[in-house]
Amino acid sequence: MKALELIRLFKTKMTEEIYMYDYNRETNKLRLTHKQLGKGMDISIPPILAKYETKKEEAINEVVYTIQETFSAMEKEMAGEIDPTLAVYPVIRSTSFPLKSNEGNRFVTKDHTAETRVYYALDLGNTYRLLDEKMLASWNVRETEIRERALFQVRNLKTNYKTDEVAGNIFYFFNNNDGYDASRILNESLLKEMKKQISGDMTVSVPHQDVMIIGDIRNETGYDVLAQMTMHFFTVGTVPITSLSFIYDKGDLEPIFILAKNRVTKENEDK
Structure with missing residues (x-):
């Protein structure tokens, strides 16, 4: 699928009676404006095309849903319906x-x-x-x-997770689909509790908005697995954050760079 084909597909789901489309070929971005609200947003086309290759119609529906909900929020704000005392x-x-x-x-x-x-x-x-x-x-x-x-x-967010073991390494997946999975990296109490049950190096990854991965890395293979895993999640996430992981130690998060089968920390790299 190409950019113009994607835009034509958008127009079947979000009609030109409601939205105005302005595609910039140089930046490969679509400016979508809600005619009634007079507000718009910029949408980068390449990430959507990449997701379409694997998720097909589901990828389009996810983007359309996000766009419509965003404009709905703008409408509520303009009407004074947003209560700042909400969560x-x-x-x-x-x-x-x-x-x-x-x-x-x-x-x-x-x-x-x-x-x-x-x-x-x-x-x-x-x-x-x-x-x-x-x-x-x-x-x-x-x-x-x-x-x-x-x-x-x-x-106060739920701390439910699923566990997987790969080559002797344990991975904990926080994927509650509430929009704040990556935000759990800010829950210091949660990180400290997870640290107590980890015997190897504790890693924390937030490749995209809707997942946090905590790793119990017990051997070098674990770092290779972690690198592949975070890169995969980073490329398929609706809101990518970073493909790098962090070592968690004594309350600090230190980015780690994994090359080939060797672990290279930022500290070591600076040396």
Whole structure:
């Protein structure tokens, strides 16, 4: 499938009576504007085409659902139906993720690691809205209050996981499909509890928004498995974050670089 074919398919699901389409061939991005709301969003075409190769119609439906829910949230915000006292959660994004909204408003963020940054979102049920400084000002709410509330909420998320063993290494998958699986990396109590049951090196991975993987790496093969696993999840995720994993030790997250069959840490690389 090519870009124009994909856009034609979008038009069958999101009609031009409601949406205005503006495709930029140079950037390979689609600007989709809701005519009634007068608001729009930029959609990168290549990642969707890549997912279509494996997920076919399901990939298209996921994107359409996300778009429609996002515009629905915008409509509620414009109508004053969003209550700032609703649940606020932290969300993890790559450091390459934009710092400002399409309208130019700066998002509320917090530094996390060299690979990841924390954003904050207002939960709206089927979707969420990233918070920016303009929204907080209109609600007369301080950033510190938002951060504290979000951290409290993430600690209350379910901590269910599935376990898999590969070549003597144990992997724990947190995949609750609530939109905040990667956010669980901010739950320090959870990480400390997992550390108690791990006998090898403890790794933490957030390749995309909807999964967190904790590894009990007991041999060198485990690092190869981890590298392949995180890269796979990174490429298929709806919201990719990072294909790198982190060593968790004494409350710190240190990025690790796995090359061939050798483990190379950032610390060692700097030496």
